[in-house]
Amino acid sequence: MLSEQWLIFLILGITLGLFIWNRLRFDVVAMLSLLAVAIAGLVPADELFSGFGHPAVITVAAVLVISQGLVNGGVVDAVARLLARVGRNAVLQVVTLTLVVALCSGFINNVGALALLMPVAVWMSRQAGRSPSLLLMPLAFGSLLGGTMTLIGTPPNIIIASYREAGSFGLFDFAPVGLAVTVAGILFIGLVGWRLTPRRDDPAEGDKLFSVGDYVTELQVPEGSDYAGSTLHNLLTTGDSEKSLVVLALIRGDKTSPAPSTFTVLREQDVLLVEADTDSLQEFLDHTGLILPHTVSEEDEEEGEGLRDAEKQLATGDVQLVEAVISPSSRLIGRTANRLNLRERYGLNIVAVARQGHRLKQRLADIRLRSGDILLVQGFEDSLTGALKTLGCLPLAERGLTLGREKNLVLAGSLFAAAILVIIAGWLTPPVALVACAVMMVLARLLDAAEAYRAIDWSVIVLLAAMIPVGRALETTGGAEVIATQILAIAEGQAPWMVLTIILAGTMLLSNVVNNAAAAILVAPIALGIAAQLGLASDATLMAVAIGASCAFLTPIGHQSNALVMEPGGYRFGDYWRLGLPLSVIVTAVAVPMILWVWG
Numbered sequence: 001m002l003s004e005q006w007l008i009f010l011i012l013g014i015t016l017g018l019f020i021w022n023r024l025r026f027d028v029v030a031m032l033s034l035l036a037v038a039i040a041g042l043v044p045a046d047e048l049f050s051g052f053g054h055p056a057v058i059t060v061a062a063v064l065v066i067s068q069g070l071v072n073g074g075v076v077d078a079v080a081r082l083l084a085r086v087g088r089n090a091v092l093q094v095v096t097l098t099l100v101v102a103l104c105s106g107f108i109n110n111v112g113a114l115a116l117l118m119p120v121a122v123w124m125s126r127q128a129g130r131s132p133s134l135l136l137m138p139l140a141f142g143s144l145l146g147g148t149m150t151l152i153g154t155p156p157n158i159i160i161a162s163y164r165e166a167g168s169f170g171l172f173d174f175a176p177v178g179l180a181v182t183v184a185g186i187l188f189i190g191l192v193g194w195r196l197t198p199r200r201d202d203p204a205e206g207d208k209l210f211s212v213g214d215y216v217t218e219l220q221v222p223e224g225s226d227y228a229g230s231t232l233h234n235l236l237t238t239g240d241s242e243k244s245l246v247v248l249a250l251i252r253g254d255k256t257s258p259a260p261s262t263f264t265v266l267r268e269q270d271v272l273l274v275e276a277d278t279d280s281l282q283e284f285l286d287h288t289g290l291i292l293p294h295t296v297s298e299e300d301e302e303e304g305e306g307l308r309d310a311e312k313q314l315a316t317g318d319v320q321l322v323e324a325v326i327s328p329s330s331r332l333i334g335r336t337a338n339r340l341n342l343r344e345r346y347g348l349n350i351v352a353v354a355r356q357g358h359r360l361k362q363r364l365a366d367i368r369l370r371s372g373d374i375l376l377v378q379g380f381e382d383s384l385t386g387a388l389k390t391l392g393c394l395p396l397a398e399r400g401l402t403l404g405r406e407k408n409l410v411l412a413g414s415l416f417a418a419a420i421l422v423i424i425a426g427w428l429t430p431p432v433a434l435v436a437c438a439v440m441m442v443l444a445r446l447l448d449a450a451e452a453y454r455a456i457d458w459s460v461i462v463l464l465a466a467m468i469p470v471g472r473a474l475e476t477t478g479g480a481e482v483i484a485t486q487i488l489a490i491a492e493g494q495a496p497w498m499v500l501t502i503i504l505a506g507t508m509l510l511s512n513v514v515n516n517a518a519a520a521i522l523v524a525p526i527a528l529g530i531a532a533q534l535g536l537a538s539d540a541t542l543m544a545v546a547i548g549a550s551c552a553f554l555t556p557i558g559h560q561s562n563a564l565v566m567e568p569g570g571y572r573f574g575d576y577w578r579l580g581l582p583l584s585v586i587v588t589a590v591a592v593p594m595i596l597w598v599w600g
Helices: 004-021 026-039 055-073 075-085 090-105 110-127 133-146 155-162 175-191 232-236 278-288 298-303 305-316 342-346 381-391 409-425 430-443 449-455 458-476 479-491 496-511 516-534 538-550 560-564 573-599
Strands: 214-220 245-252 255-258 271-277 319-326 348-355 374-380 393-398
Touching (some): 055 075, 055 110, 055 155, 055 449, 075 090, 110 133, 110 393, 133 175, 133 560, 133 573, 155 458, 155 516, 175 538, 175 573, 214 278, 232 245, 245 278, 271 278, 319 381, 342 348, 342 381, 374 381, 381 393, 409 430, 430 449, 458 479, 458 516, 479 496, 496 516, 496 538, 496 573, 538 573
Antiparallel strands (some): 214 271, 245 255, 245 271, 348 374
């Protein structure tokens, strides 16, 4: 029969394998791990679900709600608006963007900070005539660096604080090390690192690479169109769109004719499969009166004229075209466009889809959407932003960049500043102060209760709540001590800086293949065991774990920020280490001496 230590090692080994396999959601894997330790009797029944009430979990949830309140209040948008004044110099753009996203990430969710500045980065790239790939990876890495500066900057910091025996770390206890790491990282990225990002618009690289502005979409010749009975040539020579719009196929009934002749005579209800950039597409629609077709289901037919009038208005009314990326938590994942009824439910129309650096050539109604897909979406200006947020899509760029409102900026900023002051003064603990701030934001109508619940990433909450008891089982069974002893055998006789380097680098490598919060939970008890046996300061080893868990620069799966920029930037899996590896070395080289100086 296996001992408790071997059981916990087996469970954790399978858990890590499932995390790396990445075919199951990480929160599902975490719950399976929790059930496994429960069945094995490694965690008492009355403590099994204690993680759901853990102060660290409550704090993470509160921070996510506060982040949304700050977004709605226009606090970050006000900062982002200043970026429109930055010139076209590449170094200046990279340094400014990474600096702003890092400052924002220190106080709001780093994915939220990235989502706010992604449209700005894409817009700045296009204004300067460069590929977004130049700015988006530095932006993502800047959001990770900024999270190291404060207790609330990233979930690993909150988790690590809960392991401290002398009481939780304070709000700015992470600042000395985190600030040094962030400054060094931004200087490297701004002066040297951005040159290591791939140039996806460089024709010398061979195959035509992903361009976020080019799409394949369907256009329909409506009833009564002036072009019904006319040739395709006459249609294409309308306006100035001939050079920027290519007809790939003509669909008439059930028959598809690839690359149709320009002498083909068009009929009413013909559907053209065309390739165009967003500006040319809108111009073409304006000049020709063609419409964006819609697959009508039996349910739609029963709704009658009201639905058809709404569709006609959506196709011809005063609407916006917006590019958006599907986030990992989106409800669109795994579903096809014709089953979503987005027009009826949200007033949206999916115009085109791009994936993995290529425009999809199949019919829109048949495309099963995935995380990271780029959508070209059409909708009404007053409801488009809210609909995208509800669906779990992050806007990338619009025809004419517009940013959020400022009318609640003072209120949102004041509530958050008050919470920070209360924590610094020691009047309330961080969980209590932050929950109070979140509740006040709801009462002040910066966001309603439903939006507050939507702001919480429940997959992260479940992951944390499930993995905290699993991490505790690693400690109580003596498994953490066994691993610490093995590491000590390697580090025996080494200087303290070498031991901290091993802990930090090991955590950093782990966080590149599993969720960073899970990495912190698993490594923290091991780090405490090493500190106890070597006589090192436990705070120093915990801080090494915190930095390592937050700095996942080598893969797109290490953090949501990395994953979100993969498609818009046209990156491949192997692109990340080109900038991420030297950045990881610099972070380690700066963090270890700072940890020894401040905490050693």
